[in-house]
Structures are given as structure tokens and as C-alpha cells.
Amino acid sequence: MRQLVYYESRKHFLTKPMFAMVLIFFIVNAIKIASVSREQSPFSMLSESYFREAYDKLYEIYKGELTDKKLEDIRTLYEPLREKVADNTYSTEAEEGCMTYNSFSDCLFLEWCFIRDIEYETEYENYANHVVQNAVSNISFFKNKHNLYEARLNYRIAKAFYKRKLTGFYNTDGFRALLYYDFSTIIILLLCLYGCSSVFIKEEETEMHLLLKTSVKGREASFTAKIVSCMIFVFFICILFSAEDYILFLVNFGDMAAFSEPLYMLEGFKDTLLNINLISFYILCVVSRLVGIYVMAFIFMIISLFGKNILSVLVVNIISVAGIIGIYSINSNGLKYVNPLSLVFGRKLFIKQEFISFFNYPVCSSLLPYIFSGIILIVGAAIMSRRWNRG
Amino acid sequence: MKIELIDICKKYGRQKVLKSVSMEFGEGVYGLLGKNGAGKTTLIGILLGIIKADSGQIFIDGKPVSSQSREFLNKIGYLPQYPQFYKEMQVYEFLCYMAALKGIPKKETKSRVEWLIEEVNLTDAKKKKVGALSGGMRQRLGIAQAMLNEPELLILDEPTAGLDPQERIRFRNLISKFAKNRTVILVTHIVSDVEYIANQVIIMDEGCIACEGNIEELENSVTGKVWEVTRNKEQTMDDLDFGNVSNLKREGSDTRVRVVSDILPAKDAITTGVGLEDVFLYYCKGDRK
Numbered sequence: 299m300r301q302l303v304y305y306e307s308r309k310h311f312l313t314k315p316m317f318a319m320v321l322i323f324f325i326v327n328a329i330k331i332a333s334v335s336r337e338q339s340p341f342s343m344l345s346e347s348y349f350r351e352a353y354d355k356l357y358e359i360y361k362g363e364l365t366d367k368k369l370e371d372i373r374t375l376y377e378p379l380r381e382k383v384a385d386n387t388y389s390t391e392a393e394e395g396c397m398t399y400n401s402f403s404d405c406l407f408l409e410w411c412f413i414r415d416i417e418y419e420t421e422y423e424n425y426a427n428h429v430v431q432n433a434v435s436n437i438s439f440f441k442n443k444h445n446l447y448e449a450r451l452n453y454r455i456a457k458a459f460y461k462r463k464l465t466g467f468y469n470t471d472g473f474r475a476l477l478y479y480d481f482s483t484i485i486i487l488l489l490c491l492y493g494c495s496s497v498f499i500k501e502e503e504t505e506m507h508l509l510l511k512t513s514v515k516g517r518e519a520s521f522t523a524k525i526v527s528c529m530i531f532v533f534f535i536c537i538l539f540s541a542e543d544y545i546l547f548l549v550n551f552g553d554m555a556a557f558s559e560p561l562y563m564l565e566g567f568k569d570t571l572l573n574i575n576l577i578s579f580y581i582l583c584v585v586s587r588l589v590g591i592y593v594m595a596f597i598f599m600i601i602s603l604f605g606k607n608i609l610s611v612l613v614v615n616i617i618s619v620a621g622i623i624g625i626y627s628i629n630s631n632g633l634k635y636v637n638p639l640s641l642v643f644g645r646k647l648f649i650k651q652e653f654i655s656f657f658n659y660p661v662c663s664s665l666l667p668y669i670f671s672g673i674i675l676i677v678g679a680a681i682m683s684r685r686w687n688r689g
Numbered sequence: 690m691k692i693e694l695i696d697i698c699k700k701y702g703r704q705k706v707l708k709s710v711s712m713e714f715g716e717g718v719y720g721l722l723g724k725n726g727a728g729k730t731t732l733i734g735i736l737l738g739i740i741k742a743d744s745g746q747i748f749i750d751g752k753p754v755s756s757q758s759r760e761f762l763n764k765i766g767y768l769p770q771y772p773q774f775y776k777e778m779q780v781y782e783f784l785c786y787m788a789a790l791k792g793i794p795k796k797e798t799k800s801r802v803e804w805l806i807e808e809v810n811l812t813d814a815k816k817k818k819v820g821a822l823s824g825g826m827r828q829r830l831g832i833a834q835a836m837l838n839e840p841e842l843l844i845l846d847e848p849t850a851g852l853d854p855q856e857r858i859r860f861r862n863l864i865s866k867f868a869k870n871r872t873v874i875l876v877t878h879i880v881s882d883v884e885y886i887a888n889q890v891i892i893m894d895e896g897c898i899a900c901e902g903n904i905e906e907l908e909n910s911v912t913g914k915v916w917e918v919t920r921n922k923e924q925t926m927d928d929l930d931f932g933n934v935s936n937l938k939r940e941g942s943d944t945r946v947r948v949v950s951d952i953l954p955a956k957d958a959i960t961t962g963v964g965l966e967d968v969f970l971y972y973c974k975g976d977r978k
Contacts, residue, residue, distance in 0.1 A: 301789040308782075309775055504773040509834070512737045512767045513790040514759055520790065 302515060302523035303530070309500065311493050311531040319492060320535070323485045327539060328546055330481045335550035338475040352397040353411055357469060360412065361555065364419060364467045376413055379405040412467075418565055419464040425568070426462035429455065451653055451660040458571040464563055472551030473576045474564055477645055479547070482539040483587060487619065487642070489535050490591055494598035495615050497524050498686070499605045521686045525599075525679065532595050533588065540584045561648075571651045571662070579648070586644025586668075593638035593671045594619070596678035603685050635666035638674070690750060690764065690841040690872050691715050692736070697745035699731055699896075706731045707742070708896040714842075718864070718873040720883030723893035724973050729876045730770060732893070733844055737767060763792070766840030768831040770847040770876075776820030780811055780830060783819055787834040805833040809863060825856030829863065836867055843867065846876045861885050884965045892972045899972035908963040915967045916948045916958040935970045 310316075360368050383405045393400040398407050433456035440449035501507040510516035548554045557577035561567045564576070572579065598615050605611035626639040634640050640647060647664035654663050692714040699707040706728045723729045734740035736747060738761075746753055754761050774783055781802060788798040806815055809829040814822060822830065828848055835843055845864065849857045864873065865886050875887060883890055884904065891901040900907060915935070921943050936947035948958065949970045 301795065305786040305789060308778070308786075313777055500775075504775060505769050505771060506774065508737075508739060508769040509767065509772070509787070510790065511739050512762060512765060513787070514762045514792040515790050 299519060299523060302519055303526050306523045306527035307530065310497055311527065316493060319489060323489065324542060327482050327485055327542055331479070331543065331546040332550060334475055334479060334481070335547065339471060339551065348398055349407060352407060356397070356412065360467055361469070362467065363465055364416065368467070369416065369420065372408070372412055372416065376405070376408045379408065415470070416467060419467060419563070422562065422568070423463035426459045429459040433459070447655045447658045447660060450658070454571070454660055458573060462560070462562065464560070466559055468556035468559055469551070469553045470556045470559070470564055470576070472547045472554050473556055473580070474566070475551065476543060476547040477564070477580065477583065479543055480643060482543050483642055486535050486539055486587070486591055487594060490532055490595050491598055491612070491615050491619060493531055494528055494595045495602050495611045496608055497528055497599050498603040499608050499611045503608060517687050521683055528595055528599060529592065532591050536584065536588045536591060540587070544580065567649055569650050570648050572648055583644045586641045586647070589668060589671050590638045590641030590644065593674050594642070596675055600678055600682055603682055635663065636670045638667070638671055640667040641671060692842065692872065693748040694732070694736065695746045695748070697732065697735055698743045699735065699740070700743055706896050710896070710898060712891060712898060712901065714872050714874060716870065716872055717888040718868045718875060718886050720887030720890045721874055721876045721893065722878065722880065722883055722890060722969055724878060727893040727973070728896040729893055730846060733846060733874070733876055737765065737844065763838060764841045766835035766838060766843045768835045768845045768848055770850070772827070772831050774819045774827065774830065776818060778819050779816055780819060780822070781806065781815045783830070784834060784837065788837050791838040793838060801837060805836055809833045824851050825853065825859065828852060828856070828860055832863055832867070841871055843871055843873045844876070845873065847878070848875065849877065849879055849882050857882070880966045880969050890965065892969060894973045900968070904965055907965065907968045911949070911963050911968050911971045913960055914949060914951055914971060915961055915963050916950060916953070917961040918946045918948060918958045920944050920946065933970070935967050
């Protein structure tokens, strides 16, 4: 089987055009990441290098555990500046003894790069406690009303938010940019479309299907080898571009020290029910993307199996991708869970989680796309196997 | 190896492609002749299990077989019509892949592939990409892959189509070499290929077997029905049915016309020796049925 998997990979994926495409897209992705990093860095608006120098200096002091002393220090630094520029009439001329250019820019710099994040982090514990209190009171209320589902749901919420707090201060810009970065996903989809479209139709076009079907290992074994080689290819491409994303964002932002901080450290994930750290969440997103792309790859292969020639297969596959993206963008609740793109762009499933009632038990809706993807993969494999092995 | 096909029928839509065809193959080279669309490739597809017959049975050495059984697939080698193979693979690599598909153990693969490359005279092209091979070289590669598992039954579908005369001769010799102790079915509409290497000939027409036997028997069956008419420039040829003309040759100011016909085609016609081409023309003329 290993031999067959190698030869299937050699036929469809280990080809010069594929290597060239991967290389080109790898470079394009690096350029895009550099551009996104520039745009999303707080320094993008502050073009002068002294902002960066000032930031590095202060960040060295305040990063890590947020102690009372650190909080006091930064407030002592910020409050007088805020009062000074409060009436918006302060001069914008350069001043001596400032961290950046003048008091006004110092104030803005502190606010954008430190104060906002620190305020969010210090207030998060109160916010979480508030959620827990509300959930606990809801539990009693719904129990009295004999609404078991709502009571269980609130129990899940209370449990998820219980004892949540943020104790560290880290630059999360790199992680924020990484988790919201979708360009590499588009590249992976394109590469899969190109690679997987030929898996079955190539045999028809070269008349090789006749030889395959009259060889001992040309049917079931060959079919399994095709699926396995395709899955290895998708896995490799996903891991390659996910690693590139992570490394280049790390290089461009210069700091990913927040990797062990909880996901809700990012303000966009304030309400998530996941109590995992940022790096685990990134891995979860990579896995989700992988599962979603597997489903897309199966769709491409099914079309390849029913196609007449490679061009028509490519065209139908492109139309299918466009259709799936179109359905995804409608954002209809029901279709969202069946759509493999929900997994491909997996983070959205966890920003604000929803639940559905399953025999009065709240089941996290973010599980549904995984279940549907599993079903699609099994049914897809059955359809392909039947078609491939017939006659 | 004895292969029996009994009452094989196949329809595509309303069109009957095979009409209750029965035939038998033993050891030796069989030429399966027929016009395009006669049903030859469909019949072979059914024998190989690529196409499902509407009805009929296939027996191998007296036992009914599901054509897909591993045992049967192990016994066959097949060269399809117009194979392209994988253009980006090298010759050696392609044969190794085919060996893996045929379940040949890895340790035997290298020696067998190298032996076959030498046998089909592709040693210099071993590292060449399949896409860079000429038509003849590709056909030789095709026969090499068909021979990888040392099959008892070798099926070659239009193996010489598109080859130049030199390559065709080389290919015929190759088939003759591999034909020893095997059943070889040569499916073609090129009569001369069959004439040179086949022991037995089966001619198919419109989904039926028009005739079968060895070349001598078939030629005898048409003896007295092949005529030659010689006309000079002044003489008209309007009285000849050109649907029955098997050859037309100019010799100086004369034209010698070879006609296959049950009846005297012209007053001045004389009977002449029979070739397989005449037999083919005689049995494959639709209106004779």
C-alpha cells in the first residue's frame, strides 16, 4: 500500500507544476503576511521609529504578570498626560523629555499600546464574575420554571466563566493578526482544487483506468491509495502554510510570548466558552481548517470522478467553491453548520458560541460542522468507492 | 488456459452491440478482426470485467469466473487501445508502478522491469519521460507493462494503430516472441498484423461472429469469390460494384481491379488467389448478412 500511496502522490502532487505553485504561493503568502503585519501593527499609524523604541522600552518593563506596582506606575505615567491633553488645545510642537514626540503623542501612544489592553485585562475578572452571577441566578430561575435546558445551559456558562481572570500583560497583536488571517486558507483551497481535481479524471484522460481496473491492486487498493495520498497532500499543505503563518507573524511582530495566555485575552473572544490558551486555540483552528479542507478535497475528488475531462472538472470545481462561499456568506444558521467553510474559517465558531437542545441537554453548535463533515467524508468515500469500483 | 464466452449480449440504449456472441480461446495467437464499431472492444471489455454484459457467461478452464477475481486478474496482461500512460513518469518508474499495481513483490520488481525493458528494446529510453516517447516506443512500453505479471492471457487492443511500417514489423516480432505458451488475443482492424502472427482468426461484424478458423480455412471459404478484372484506359469501369473492390492497382496503361463477389462481377473477370483481406471484406460487408 505504501508503494501505491507514493505513486499516487507522484502522479498527482509530486509534480513540477505543483512544486512551482506551492513555491509561488509560499512567497505570495509571505508578502501578504508582511503587508498585514504592517497594517495591523499599532505602529502602522505611528510611522516614526521612536514609537517603536519607546514601546520596546516600556514593554520590557510592563510585560509579564500585572502587579499592583506595575499598574500604579503606568497610571502615574498616563494620568498626568491625559489631563494635559484633555481639552485638545495642547501644542503639537516637539517637546524635550518626552518618550515619543510630545505630550500629546505620548498620551496617544500609552493609550493605544498599553492602557486599553491593561484596562481590558484588569476589568475582565469583574466581567466574568458578573456573567457567573447572572448565570447562577438564571439557573435557579429556570429550575423553578422546570426549564431544564436553560438551567443546564446557564450551568455550562457559569462553569466556563467561573474564576476567569487575566493576570499577565503581553502584546497580543501578533496572535490577533494570526487568528484573523485568512489569506493562506484561500491559497490552501486553491492548491487543493488544483491537486485534487486531477485525482480520478487523469486516469480517464490517459486511458489508464482500463489498466488500473484490470490489475490486482487497481481497484480497492488503488482507490484507498488515492484517498490516502490526497489526505497526506492536504495535511502537508495545511501544516506548511499554518507553520509559515505562525513563524512569519512571530518574526514580523517580534513577540508571541502570549501563547500560554487564555484565549479570552483577545477582546474579540471575550465571550468564548473555551478555556484554552492562545496556542492551543491556534492549533484547534489549524485542525478545524484541515477537516474543512478535507471535505472540500472530497468534493473536488467526487467531481473529478464524474467529470468528462480535466478542464470541465476544474471549471465545475471552481463553480462549486464559489457556490459554497456564496452559501457561507449568506450566514444562514442552518446552512452554516453543514457548510465545510465553517470549519475552514473555524475561529468564527468559537467567538460567540451557540447551543442547541439535544434531549434537553445543551450541545455546543460548534460541534455540528465536525459531525456534518464526518458524515460528508463517509458518504463521499462511499460514493467514490462505488463509482470507482463499478463495472 | 481455456477461455469460453457463451451467449454474451450487450446493448447500449437501443443499439445491440453484441448479439449472443460465443467463442472459445485456447493456447496460441488469436486475431479478433472487425470493422470499427463491430463490437470487438466491448467484447474484450466484458472479458476483462471492465464492462458488464447484459447476459451470458464466461468460463476459465471450465470454471465460471467473476472476471474481477484476483486469480483471474493475476493471469491477464492487457494493452488498451491508444494508451497515453502518465506523461511525466519515467519509463522505469512507470513499469515499477505497474508492477506495484499487479501485486508483484518489491524484491522481484527491479529484475523483472529491467529484463522487460531490455526485451522490448527500451534500454536507452529507461530514464526518458513517457511523454517524450515515440508512438512505437510507447506501444513497446505498453506490451512491457502487459507482460510484467507473466500473464497466461495477453490481450492487445489495436496495438499497431498509428505505427509506421518499421515499428509495426518490430511490434509484430515482439508479440510473436511473447506468444509462446500463452493465449494472445490481438484485437484489430489491420488485417496484415493478424495475417502475419495469428494462428486463429475471428471476424466480427455488427455484434456477431461473421466467421472463425485458421487462416487457411478462412481463405478456402472464400475461394472462387475473389476476382480480378483488368481494364485499359479506353474501357469503362461503370459495371463494377466498387463496394466489393478489395484492391485497385495501376500497371502501365492498365488498371487491375480485385473484386470480392459471390457472382461474376464482369464478363472478363477471372478468379484469383485469396488473402485474409479478401476474407475480411467478404464477411464484413453489411449487405451480405
